[in-house]
Amino acid sequence: MWTLKSAMLIDAGVILLLLGLVFHNHQAIVLALTLLSFVIIVGYKTVNVRLDAQRTVSTDKSFEGGIVDVRLRIKNLGRKIEFLEIMDDLPPTMEIVGGSNYLLITLNRGEEFVMKYRFKCHLRGHYSLGPVRLRSRPLFGMFYTEETIDVLSPVTVLPRIEDLSGIVIKAKYPKIFPGALTTRQVGPGTEFYSIREYVRGDELKKVNWKAYARTGRIMVNEYDRENVSDVMIVLDSRETEGVGTVLENPLAHGARAAATLANYFLQRRDSVGVAVYTDTLRIVPIDAGGGRLYRLLDEIAAAEPRGNAPLNGVVDLLLPYVSPNATVILISTLNNDLTVKEALRKVCAHHFDLIILSPSQVDFERNALGLKADDLYRTLKLERSILLSEIRSYGARVIDWTPETSLRRALTGLMA
Structure with missing residues (x-):
């Protein structure tokens, strides 16, 4: 591709050539042809990039806040490249904390170069590192070529698990064995x-x-x-759960809560399942056993704010997967859903032990926008308080979870 420098030389050569022809100036014609010939020769000599890239990562699974080391090996299979730019693409939620994923080097024929860097994982999810983007320029910098090498490395960032030691969550209906x-x-x-x-x-x-x-x-x-108790953790991943910033929103907190509770119950040898609903419902059935935790964490990590499935429909689909007298933990803001009351009455009517951990969407939105506690905020908080009180009257245990409250502190209410 042409650079500004080559475009300016061609323009100058064409103008000189036209002026030389008009005024019969042989010197201008010779100079114009020299400029144009130089640009053509340099363009013909532009190096076609032939590179091989291989990437290795220290781990393909990490928790939020974890560090991953990357080694990217680049080998030149073609002619010498005077100026080679290398960019290893990273998802925007990953922060470089050592080295760099961008370099400008000279690479001789057959030479290898290893790029090393490390990044920090800030948000759960299933990601891919790459592709590798390359840009080379010849010595005079009048042309450049770009190439993409599709070397992809999957990395799963699991939700952070918090310490709940000393917390005792009691079941209303434990099994008899x-x-x-x-x-x-x-x-x-x-x-x-x-x-x-x-x-x-x-x-x-x-x-x-x-x-x-x-x-x-x-x-x-x-x-x-x-x-032993059967525990089903239901995570609301609708679009409304993404209100706030990328890292501070109800879904981000809810995913960490779901991961923490899954780990807590599995350590106590309970049988645990996870259901995540957006516009669809994904279910990992209730079970126990070794390796179970990472199966649940993988499902939670995939949660993204989208869709708007009604809770009543979710409950209808979920009921066949939940054993009688199981503990059902719903993590949801309970916002923008007219079927919430009917759905929760139905859960309680089936004699499930219903626990609701409800992140306060009002507070997340206020913090994200930097707003003060005005009359509108107080009105919304009052409406939310009335809703939660009514749900408690169904027999559910409800926790109003604000962004400033740690999960451990929020769950202490279940110990009473």
């Missing part, structure tokens, strides 16, 4: 509850010998009864 989700009832388990005096029939392994030495009375330990 021994398992994981703690209920505040005395029974077989591993988590200490209290001590009491020994009665005939107690197992000797439960005797608290330290208490016996201290009091002179035989005391036995009591433990929380543990039960």
Whole structure:
């Protein structure tokens, strides 16, 4: 392709040639032909880029905030390239924190060059690094050639998992066989509850010998009864959930909450499923077992704000996948959906343990726009408070989650 320099030389050559012909000036004609010949020869000598590119990444899965190292090897298979620009395309949510994904070098025939850089992952999702964009220019810089090498490297950024140690989320309807989700009832388990005096029939392994030495009375330990529960986490990924900034919006917070809760319940050996709804519904059925967490995180990572599926229709499709008396955790702003009340009444009527973690869209939007708490804001907050109060009357446990509140703090309300 032509540069401004080559265009100016050709214009000058044409003008000189016309003036020389008009005024019969042989010197002007010779100079014009010299300029035009020079441009033509340089253009003919322009190097056709023949390069090979191979990229390696330190990992193809990372969590939000994680660092990924990249090595891009470029080999020149053609003639020497005096000026070669290399750009390795990155998604806009990834930040270069070391090295550079852009270089300007000279590359001899058969020579290899390795570009190294590292980037930080800021937002969950399924991404591809690349393609590699190349631009070469000859010595005089009058022409350039561009080429794209389709070397793509998939990278999945998983939602960040927060620490919930010490948080105990109790199920209303645990299963009857021994398992994981703690209920505040005395029974077989591993988590200490209290001590009491020994009665005939107690197992000797439960005797608290330290208490016996201290009091002179035989005391036995009591433990929380543990039960396995089925948990279905439902993430609202409609277009309205993207209100705010790219990194600070209800969906970004909701995805991290879904990932954190999935990890929490799986560590307690519960059976967990995930459903994400946009204009469609994607379901990972309730199950347990090794490797389950990354299957759930992959589905959550793919959540993007789009569509506007009504919650009532989502519930109808989801019910066959949820076992009786399961815990259903809905993560949604509950905005822009006229079917919310009917849908949630239906869930409670089926005797599911319904927990709603509701990011406050009003607060996300206000923070993104830098607005003050005016009368309109207070009115919207009041309407939201009335809606959440009505949903609580159905028997659901509802958490009004503001952007300033950590997930750990928001979930402490479920411990009561």
